[in-house]
Amino acid sequence: MAEFTFFTNPMSRGQIARWALHEAGADYEQVLCGWGPKPEALIAANPMGKVPTVIHHAPGGDRVVTEAAAICLYLAEVLPGAGLSPRAEELADYLRWSFFAAGPVEQAVTARSMGFEPQTPQQQGMAGYGSYNRMVDALAGHFATHAFVCGDRFTMADVYVGSQVDWGLMFQSLPERPEFSAYAERLRARPAYQAAKAIDGKLIAEMQQ
Ligand SMILES: N[C@@H](CCC(=O)N[C@@H](CS)C(=O)NCC(=O)O)C(=O)O
The missing domain is CATH 3.40.30.10 (Glutaredoxin)
Structure with missing residues (x-):
């Protein structure tokens, strides 16, 4: 077996x-x-x-x-x-962005595709992702200065976070930002x-x- x-x-x-x-x-x-x-x-x-x-x-x-x-x-x-597991100095980014992708990114993309956007400051305060645009800016901001989730080294966090970016670009649920495209290209080159x-x-x- x-x-x-x-x-x-x-x-x-x-x-x-x-x-x-x-x-x-x-x-x-x-x-x-x-x-x-x-x-x-x-x-x-x-x-x-x-x-x-x-x-x-x-x-x-x-x-x-x-x-x-x-x-x-x-x-x-x-x-x-x-x-592919994190080294001690990588653990914060590894956990932070894995959970960010599984929570805020997933929720913002799903809610938007179903036609729901938190409108008022109160609604944005309650929604874990704030607003779709705030989520996108936060995620793109990380990849503006990091090749991978944990810096220069590919880790398993990139499979999950990267899948959100890869799918987001393919299905246009994330915008075509250069940070996202360059990250997705690095991932798509991997033999696995x-x-x-x-x-x-x-x-x-x-x-x-
Ligand atoms: N939170 C789960 C979501 C899993 C999920 O919703 N899977 C969908 C397919 S992408 C599914 O199994 N749908 C069929 C169903 O709900 O019966 C994860 O991240 O793995």
Whole structure:
């Protein structure tokens, strides 16, 4: 049995987890899930039935990890050979921007795509992302002075934060700022990115036949 079972749909945030699995060099077996009834094993692991969901068949027993961001950071920790977990001096940026991407960035982009924008100062004070524009400025500001989340070195935080930027540019849910484009180009050049995207791209093409 592979070390990880990976429940995914190629047209989903599962693409983030697959990229992370490849960056970490994980031995994984995929279970493809449609949008209809979910496999029993997925529901047993994650009652929400959401993908990506990963089961780590660890020596001490199975561990379930859901949430694309958590899956990325978990893999960096349990597969340290890939060298993608943070050094002490990188930890603040690593955590700060991973959580920023999983919270404020996700929320701002999702809310905007559904036609909701916090309008009043009170609403912006309550919304964790303030406003879409404030979120974009904060994220772009970081990449104006950093090649990667933690500075000059690619870490697993870049798989998650970078996926938000990559998808945001592709689906135009983030604006075409030079800081975002240059960062996305650095990520798209990575062999693990290309290998993971090739698998999902092929699966999508097969589904559309
Ligand atoms: N917060 C989760 C969101 C996961 C999620 O919403 N996945 C979607 C696909 S991108 C899904 O499984 N939708 C099907 C469903 O909700 O049944 C994460 O970041 O991984």
